[in-house]
Amino acid sequence: MTPASSRRVPIEPQTVDAPLSDCAVFLVLTIRDGEASLDTVRSVLGDLGGLVANVGFRDLDASLSCIAGVGARVWTPLTGQPLPKELHPFRPVVGAQHTAVSTPGDLLLHIRASRRDLVFELERQLLDLLAGAVDVVDETVGFRYFDARDLLGFVDGTANPVGAALPEATLVGDEDPAHAGGSYVVVQKYTHPLQSWRTVTAEQQEAIIGRTKADNIELDDAADGQKSHKTLSTIVVDGVEHDILRDNMPFGSPGSGEFGTYFIGYSRRLWVIEKMLERMFIGDPPGLHDRLLDFSVPQTGSTFFAPSATALEALGDG
Ligand code: HEM
Numbered sequence: 001m002t003p004a005s006s007r008r009v010p011i012e013p014q015t016v017d018a019p020l021s022d023c024a025v026f027l028v029l030t031i032r033d034g035e036a037s038l039d040t041v042r043s044v045l046g047d048l049g050g051l052v053a054n055v056g057f058r059d060l061d062a063s064l065s066c067i068a069g070v071g072a073r074v075w076t077p078l079t080g081q082p083l084p085k086e087l088h089p090f091r092p093v094v095g096a097q098h099t100a101v102s103t104p105g106d107l108l109l110h111i112r113a114s115r116r117d118l119v120f121e122l123e124r125q126l127l128d129l130l131a132g133a134v135d136v137v138d139e140t141v142g143f144r145y146f147d148a149r150d151l152l153g154f155v156d157g158t159a160n161p162v163g164a165a166l167p168e169a170t171l172v173g174d175e176d177p178a179h180a181g182g183s184y185v186v187v188q189k190y191t192h193p194l195q196s197w198r199t200v201t202a203e204q205q206e207a208i209i210g211r212t213k214a215d216n217i218e219l220d221d222a223a224d225g226q227k228s229h230k231t232l233s234t235i236v237v238d239g240v241e242h243d244i245l246r247d248n249m250p251f252g253s254p255g256s257g258e259f260g261t262y263f264i265g266y267s268r269r270l271w272v273i274e275k276m277l278e279r280m281f282i283g284d285p286p287g288l289h290d291r292l293l294d295f296s297v298p299q300t301g302s303t304f305f306a307p308s309a310t311a312l313e314a315l316g317d318g
Contacts, residue, residue, distance in 0.1 A: 014048075014309040016170050016183050016245060016266050018065035020157060021112035023119045024142040024249050026187060026262050027126075028105040028302055029134040031074050038078055040133035041107065044126065046316015049309065051129075055122045062115040066122060068312060069108035069185040069304025079307070079315060084172065084179040086270035090186065090303040093274075095281035098293040100188065104137055105302030108185060110264060112247070116143075138300055140189055140262045142249025151192055151250045151259045152295065154209050155216040159230070161243040169243040170266045181308030184270040186277075189251075189300040191260040197295045208291040229292045232279040235272050242272040261296065270303065 031037050044051075045068050056064035070078060072087045093100040109126060113119045127136075150156040161169045170183045197205070206212050210219055210228025221227050235242045244267040252259040265273050280290035 014067055014306060014312055015065045016067060016306065017166050018067075018112055019063055020144075020148070020247055021063065021065075022114045022144040023116045024110065024112045024247070024262075025119050025123050026138070026140045026142065026189075026249075026264065027107075027109040027111070027123060027136065028103075028138040028187065028300070029107040029109070029130070030104050030137055031078070031106045031134055032132070037133035038074075040130060041078060042315045044129045045312055046314070048312060051125060052122065055118055055125065056113070059115060059118060062113045062118050064113040064115075064118045064122060065111070066126075067108075067110045067185070067306050069110070069306040071106045071108075071302065071304050074106040075305065079311075081178065084182060084184070084305045085176045086184060087305045088303070090301045091274070092301070093277045093281040095283065095289050095293075096287060097289060098281050098298075100277050100281050100298050101301050103300040103302055105187075105300075105304065107134065108187060108302070108304045108306075110185070110247075138189060140249075140251050140260075142251045142262050145250045149250075150248060150261045151194065151252060152197055152205070152209075152261075153213055154205075154211060156248050156261070157246055158211075158216060159243070160245055165243065166245060168268070170245050170268055172268050179305070179307065179311070182311065183266045183268065183306045184273070185304045185306050186263075186265045186267075186270070186273045187300065187302055187304075188263040188298050189260060190263060190296040190298050191258065192295055193297070194259045200295075208295075226288050226291065227284060229280070229290050232284060232290045233276045235275050235279075242267075242269065244273055244276070260299075266306070 052066045072089050075083050090102040092102045111119045111122050148155055148157050172179050172182050210230030221231050244265045246265050249262050267273050283289040
């Protein structure tokens with residue numbers, strides 16, 4: 001999480017603005033009870049920068065990065081600090097037809113690189129060090145699919161903020177000085193019933209997403225009634241549009257019939273992501289939910305706060 005003014009260095013922990021990568025792993029862990037587990041986690045997180053550098057130095061061009069997020073349940077015992085202002089466990093969003101489920105998660109490790117072996121190696125080393133202190137709740141291995149498409153066939157990530165807008169949208173500032181430089185992170189693991197998606201015509205699919213499939217051009221919604229995913233996930237308050245940073249990745253295994261999208265959103269303001277989920281699951285107007293959800297089933301849902309690199313490093317000092 002580099003301030004906008006500072007230059008990018010090749011290896012740095014907590015880089016929300018790391019380039020969207022070809023490979024990623026999303027690791028959600030719970031921390032076991034007891035001070036010994038917390039001590040282990042503090043020491044590993046405090047040294048995360050060193051670990052990333054050790055593995056990442058083996059191929060600087062592969063841009064290895066790792067972001068660690070901490071959940072509300074363990075925030076204060078782990079850090080000794082008050083909760084970031086908006087941090088709380090993922091709140092389920094119950095719509096008439098679809099529910100955004102809330103599932104356990106005390107720690108998130110989001111590891112990215114352009115080489116699978118580097119991602120694998122850093123994950124292996126981290127889990128070795130954390131052994132006995134944590135349990136793996138979910139491990140999802142994501143891959144970049146053609147020109148950044150999801151498994152539904154659409155280019156995913158286009159409307160992400162770039163340049164100066166990126167830290168503005170993702171990094172907490174003066175509104176919460178104790179946690180400045182950190183970022184709220186929400187993850188959801190979705191699976192897709194691809195058979196039924198394939199029965200939907202390309203035109204209908206495009207209306208659901210709000211973009212054309214082949215060339216990714218934005219489409220206007222109908223004058224009234226059903227809104228597209230693109231529109232439901234656009235949050236405008238008092239004329240100001242609030243963006244988030246997404247680094248969704250496809251995952252799956254054709255052999256076992258599993259096809260999915262791992263959603264990850266970084267934001268300076270947790271309420272913005274929560275508002276998106278409300279508009280998607282409950283609908284706008286209520287009842288007209290995001291049709292994307294008829295083909296995307298949320299299996300998990302957890303919220304974290306990724307502290308700044310400095311705050312993370314300080315954990316190691318006890
Ligand atoms: C836009 C896919 C879940 C927030 C898009 C686009 C696609 C897409 C294809 C259009 C291109 C782009 O701008 O990236 C998916 C899939 C999902 C998913 C496959 C899960 C199965 C979510 C969730 C959120 C979200 C859970 C927020 C909580 C957004 C936002 C945009 C977007 C903010 C950009 C809207 C704009 O300003 O144009 N998504 N999405 N998406 N999605 Fe999703």
